[in-house]
Amino acid sequence: MASFKAALSKIFAKVIARKIDKWSSQPIETQQKVFRNLISEAKHTTFGIDHNFDSINSVEAFQRNVPIRDYEELKPYVERVVAGEQDILWKGKPLYFAKTSGTTSGAKYIPITKESMPTHIEAARNAILLYINETGNSKFVDGKMIFLQGSPILEEKHDIKFGRLSGIVAHFVPKYLQKNRLPSLKTNCIEDWETKIDAIVEETINEDMSIISGIPPWVQMYFEKLIEKSGKSVGDLFQNFNLFIFGGVNYEPYRAKFENLIGRKVDSIELYPASEGFFAFQDKQDEEGMLLQLDSGIFYEFIEAEHFFEENPKRITIADVKLSVNYVMIISTTAGLWAYNIGDTIQFTSLKPYRLIVSGRIKHFISAFGEHVIGKEVEQALKEATENTLISVNEFTVAPQISPAEGLPYHEWLIEFENEPENIQELVEALEQSLQKQNSYYLDLITGKVLKPLKVTRVTKDGFQTYMKLIGKLGGQNKIPRLANDRKIADSLHQLNLTK
16 A cells, blocks of 8 residues: 555645646746846846846847857856855855866856755656656655765855755755665765765665666666675665666666666656756656756757857757757856856757757767767667667767778777677677768768778776776766767777777
């Protein structure tokens, strides 16, 4: 029989589902309302005065007055907020700064305000509630839940707390979930990732785990250590485990490996959270893509990725987006980020309601010869090439080889196999076929003899983990880029003897 808490969660789920239906069925009006509120609330901030918010009464006027910025370009304003000044990007001071490791600018400090913080919490909660409403499955609320996340220890300066987003969010777990939640605060505060995973295994191995959440490569590490210690599959160990919640990377390359580690299929919910905002979550088990959060204090603009680096690329709103086009997502938020480029590229899978997938990073692509291969394409190629085979992949990345010792340049796929292919050439041909089918520029370069077909290089067992550890990025929110336009990662793997 369902517990009182499980029964109550079903009623609450219905209420939330109706509320979400309301704004998702009025997308344009919802976004216009968010836009007007943002401009009105930030009128008297330093940024608002500098950009004539007083005179902005349309999206077109906003686009004329507010250029697109990335973190480096917004940094002069952010530094003033970090120094304790008020009313700079948003009214008052932020509650928190989410500290992230930027690739070019060292540490990045992303503000989280009184207005923006609740949207992070509500989106994560609503994802679970919509799952309950759709499936009727609420039993898991009585079991134990684990969220693999960063340390909740926060620093404080000028009355603003600093920490990793997942550590900040850990302070907002609802009271009714506190008793069910693992790991303990003491374990969560361990900084070294491997030590932390070992402690989490100790704490959870004899518990009734029902929800497990985290970035797939790090959850995989947790599962492997559980199996090593117990000698059982994860599904046998946790018989009531039936929901995996993830974000940060595409789950598809990991799915077969996870089902093998668990020993059965479990439902999953994909989230799209970032320090800059909680943008989307999977609202249906049988639909591709995640529901774009149009009513969370975030105003969205989109630029076609292939035109992004032009002088004045066209900025459009959700009213004008099309299916399956690769867009760079630009956001303005109640945290005081304005026409801000978060660096992600997305594609819409549905316009009624607006659902999307993350297709890659605008800086993570290979276009050494004008091929513009993106993350989604290499992930799709690997999925198609390994489908209905025994091949299992732990991790991979792709890089261009511009100056090979002999012959034409090519794309090098560095793959860590869990279960290796019997015939590597068959895998190469399947990857090549899928990539050529998806990307006409790549096909032209192959047929025009500018590039030769791709090459697969095996990475040693745990090679990617070893690499991440050596560069100080093991665990947490860190992940291996699916591809790069340079050979930084590829050359490091070779130089460290992590390839064979």
